[in-house]
Amino acid sequence: MRALVWIAEDSWQATVAEAAAHLPADADVTLLHVADAQAEGVVAAARHALLGRPHGEPRAGAEPLPAISAQAAQELLAEALAGLGRPATLEARRGRVEREVVAAAAGMDLLVLARDGDRERLGPRSLGPLARFVVDHAPCRVLLIWPNGAPGVATLPPPPRAPGAANG
Amino acid sequence: MPEGLALALALVVLAATLAAAVLRSPYLSEAVAAAGGAVALVAVGAIGATRAGDALRTLAPTVGFLAALLLVAEGARSEGLFEALGAVMARGARGSPRRLLAYVVVIAAAVTALLSLDATVVLLTPIVFVTATRMRTSARPQVYACAHLANSASLLLPVSNLTNLLAFHASRLSFARFAALMVLPTLGVVAVEWLVMRRFFAVDLERPLRQTDAPPRPALPRFALAVLALTLAGFALSSVLGIAPVWVAAAGAVTISVPALRSRAASPVALMRAVEPGFLVFVLGLGVVVAAASANGLGSAVRDALPVGASLPDLLAIAALSAVLANLVNNLPATLILIPVAVAGGPGAILAVLIGVNVGPNLTYVGSLATLLWRRVLRAEDADAELRTFVALGALTVPAALVTATVLLWLCLQV
Numbered sequence: 001m002r003a004l005v006w007i008a009e010d011s012w013q014a015t016v017a018e019a020a021a022h023l024p025a026d027a028d029v030t031l032l033h034v035a036d037a038q039a040e041g042v043v044a045a046a047r048h049a050l051l052g053r054p055h056g057e058p059r060a061g062a063e064p065l066p067a068i069s070a071q072a073a074q075e076l077l078a079e080a081l082a083g084l085g086r087p088a089t090l091e092a093r094r095g096r097v098e099r100e101v102v103a104a105a106a107g108m109d110l111l112v113l114a115r116d117g118d119r120e121r122l123g124p125r126s127l128g129p130l131a132r133f134v135v136d137h138a139p140c141r142v143l144l145i146w147p148n149g150a151p152g153v154a155t156l157p158p159p160p161r162a163p164g165a166a167n168g
Numbered sequence: 169m170p171e172g173l174a175l176a177l178a179l180v181v182l183a184a185t186l187a188a189a190v191l192r193s194p195y196l197s198e199a200v201a202a203a204g205g206a207v208a209l210v211a212v213g214a215i216g217a218t219r220a221g222d223a224l225r226t227l228a229p230t231v232g233f234l235a236a237l238l239l240v241a242e243g244a245r246s247e248g249l250f251e252a253l254g255a256v257m258a259r260g261a262r263g264s265p266r267r268l269l270a271y272v273v274v275i276a277a278a279v280t281a282l283l284s285l286d287a288t289v290v291l292l293t294p295i296v297f298v299t300a301t302r303m304r305t306s307a308r309p310q311v312y313a314c315a316h317l318a319n320s321a322s323l324l325l326p327v328s329n330l331t332n333l334l335a336f337h338a339s340r341l342s343f344a345r346f347a348a349l350m351v352l353p354t355l356g357v358v359a360v361e362w363l364v365m366r367r368f369f370a371v372d373l374e375r376p377l378r379q380t381d382a383p384p385r386p387a388l389p390r391f392a393l394a395v396l397a398l399t400l401a402g403f404a405l406s407s408v409l410g411i412a413p414v415w416v417a418a419a420g421a422v423t424i425s426v427p428a429l430r431s432r433a434a435s436p437v438a439l440m441r442a443v444e445p446g447f448l449v450f451v452l453g454l455g456v457v458v459a460a461a462s463a464n465g466l467g468s469a470v471r472d473a474l475p476v477g478a479s480l481p482d483l484l485a486i487a488a489l490s491a492v493l494a495n496l497v498n499n500l501p502a503t504l505i506l507i508p509v510a511v512a513g514g515p516g517a518i519l520a521v522l523i524g525v526n527v528g529p530n531l532t533y534v535g536s537l538a539t540l541l542w543r544r545v546l547r548a549e550d551a552d553a554e555l556r557t558f559v560a561l562g563a564l565t566v567p568a569a570l571v572t573a574t575v576l577l578w579l580c581l582q583v
Contacts, residue, residue: 009304009305009306009375009377010304010305010375010377036306036307036308037550038308038550038553038554039297039300039306039307039308039310039311040297041550041551041554042308042311042312042315042554042558043293043294043297043311043315045315045554045558046289046293046311046314046315046318047289047290047293048192049529050285050286050289050290051186051189051190051198051498051500052189052198052199052202052446052447052450052451052454052500053286053290053444053447054441054444054446054447065294065297065298068297068298068301069301072301072302072304076304095547095550096550096553116375117371118374128371128375129371
């Protein structure tokens with residue numbers, strides 16, 4: 001069994017704990033992180049829009065932004081691997097996050113990811129736009145976890161009134 | 169040469185110069201395009217040599233002022249000011265993306281006001297990106313805040329934006345009076361930006377961070393901060409002391425560059441590069457090209473279109489027209505075109521032009537060229553998605569910021 005575990009900055013501990021507890025011992029695990037290239041594009045475009053200014057290399061001593069985000073991703077993946085406590089392949093991608101996750105899931109049997117939305121109000125918004133896209137387009141089974149532990153049944157809202165039922 | 173032909177030639181040269189500046193061809197630098205275009209317009213008689221000389225003489229003090237300010241910003245960078253500001257943000261945010269955004273907004277506005285929008289875009293924004301990335305939160309809201317505030321918070325002081333410097337010389341306001349009239353508009357604009365960003369990026373900002381120990385208190389570069397504080401005090405007192413602000417800037421530039429030169433951390437050549445000679449030539453050339461267009465009919469066309477009263481509707485119309493023009497031809501040429509006309513309306517009209525040309529570019533950056541610009545730095549489909557985000561954010565902030573700033577300016581003018 002090939003399992004892909006999506007490591008996101010704010011929820012990776014829970015995702016890794018879940019993967020360590022529930023993936024079969026013989027599963028072939030890949031830990032995936034996707035760096036968002038969009039923010040780097042905004043930095044570059046803002047600079048580009050300064051009309052008439054010099055535009056060669058960034059100043060000496062300044063590391064290029066993709067290198068900085070790549071290093072941050074490697075550190076995060078290394079921490080996740082230590083948390084997993086078993087061998088795994090590490091994969092770092094960059095680009096549009098939701099699309100890269102779906103692309104990386106090709107050929108996998110299971111994708112493990114955490115909810116990335118508003119965890120205070122249970123409902124559609126407990127999935128943010130990224131996880132929503134990934135769940136909708138994942139080419140394999142999905143294990144969707146709650147980063148702060150699953151809510152109890154008591155959090156269930158009262159049922160909506162049946163359509164057509166008499167008021168009052 | 170007939171006026172119509174001269175105007176057509178000047179507009180063609182202006183368009184070519186702007187295209188060279190946006191396309192950044194390795195074969196034709198924008199400085200060469202602007203200077204060559206200016207020389208060509210004089211050679212064919214589209215603008216008289218005397219008139220071109222007048223344009224250069226008017227611009228020269230502004231360009232010198234700009235050079236001094238660029239040196240001050242470079243000195244602050246080499247003293248480690250921007251790394252220290254990154255550490256201040258990381259510490260102040262205490263693990264909350266929302267608090268980080270508040271710090272970014274305040275610091276980006278302060279850096280823009282004191283050290284100009286170039287410093288925010290070139291020196292601060294990469295540090296903000298690194299800070300957010302290392303804090304493991306999305307850098308997108310934070311760098312958008314920087315990119316926006318570099319434009320919209322550049323209203324406060326004559327030194328905050330080259331457009332302000334150009335207008336400052338024409339306005340005959342004192343440094344302190346300029347700042348006093350612009351302080352409420354700037355605060356209004358920053359408040360609008362902050363409120364919109366908080367909502368617009370709510371999904372990113374709501375993702376909590378792992379609570380870590382607070383980073384240690386950063387060591388602030390005391391020397392650089394002292395020079396900046398003294399320079400600012402010098403600006404504020406310049407009219408009382410009877411010194412032109414440009415000399416205050418020059419003194420600040422020399423003072424802040426000395427330690428780096430002494431310790432050989434910076435060479436004279438590196439300082440020359442920090443002055444951005446190509447940019448200074450570009451500004452001078454652009455000034456002559458715009459003067460040629462203005463002298464041959466563009467000026468009178470603008471005079472017909474631009475109201476020059478100080479009533480609230482007039483100021484709103486001036487700000488709106490300036491914002492539109494800044495989006496059509498970029499804000500530097502827009503300022504060069506508008507300021508000579510707005511001078512007739514006094515300080516109110518001039519400052520309303522600045523509100524338009526400084527806040528306006530957040531709508532599209534450089535108008536119809538925006539898509540092209542984004543595609544140079546991102547893959548095509550990513551560029552289009554990001555441009556949509558940028559335009560949506562601009563549509564939410566720019567009209568509200570323009571109206572808020574102009575109403576506040578009008579109120580300040582009544583006092």
